[in-house]
Amino acid sequence: MDSTPRKWDISDIPDQTGRIAVVTGANSGLGLDTVRALARAGAHVVLAVRDPRRGEAAAATVRGSVEVRRLDLADLGSVREFAASWQGRLDLLVNNAGVMNVPEARTKDGFELQFGTNHLGHFALTNLLLPHLTDRVVTVASQAHRAPGRPSIRFGNLNMTGEYAPVAAYSQSKLANLLFTLELQRRLTAAGSSVRALAAHPGWSATGLQSHDASAVRRALMWLGNRVYAQDSKAGALTTLYAAVQDLPGASYVGPDGFGEMRGAPTLVGRTQAASDPATARRLWTVSEELTGVVFPEPATAA
Structure with missing residues (x-):
């Protein structure tokens, strides 16, 4: 008899009946x-x-209770409109939407697109x-926070004006996701x-995210990697789901358990020193409040 413990999958999601969730980029x-x-599971x-x-x-492809609402994270007006329309309880917010390695562009409010969408939009929404x-709030981060060159928050030039590089901008936004969570x-x-x-x-998961890369060479390499190595999006979503339903400590970080955290079953994983610095996290929060005009409110108490 095989005594190897069975790895966590969607069959382990507890009954979600009565729970209400929002998933961005869904x-x-x-x-x-x-x-x-x-x-x-009933949510x-x-x-x-x-x-x-x-x-x-x-x-229309989902079995269960769902609805659709408009939200453009690259437009703080849209974020405010979405939040203002919310009535009643919300149990789970999944900050999933994002853009990756795109050509230089700005949000409607003038922020560098990746930082503005991946971080500031979700910061304001949350x-x-x-x-x-x-x-709980679950924010989808990335191994890109570990990218070569030691990504950091460029407080002196968050928009990377005059020094924009798609990969560096994406890495900054994903580092910001982890500091925000902290x-x-x-x-x-x-x-x-x-x-x-x-x-x-999610490790390396084959999704449409990579198809918008600013570099044709990176697009080709990612296309190849998606076909021969990456796990599919259903497997990639397991880490988000694990964080969403398991009884985990606050500020936990979940990733795949395979080699290099590229694929596999969900487990608790570590993060870089830069992503664990409370002083940088507080500074980023203060700057994000100033940029968005949104501040930390009094949270609800559990029902």
């Missing part, structure tokens, strides 16, 4: 697979998407929804809230 890839798993899931028509097409939240958990704990902030990364 019309494809990791986001859609996260929605499918949560809805199948009511809101697909928060930039294009409602694509969102409705995605929602804080605006926090008064409704009863359980400081959010500190603030939640200090406020006496039972809400938890966690992060997860």
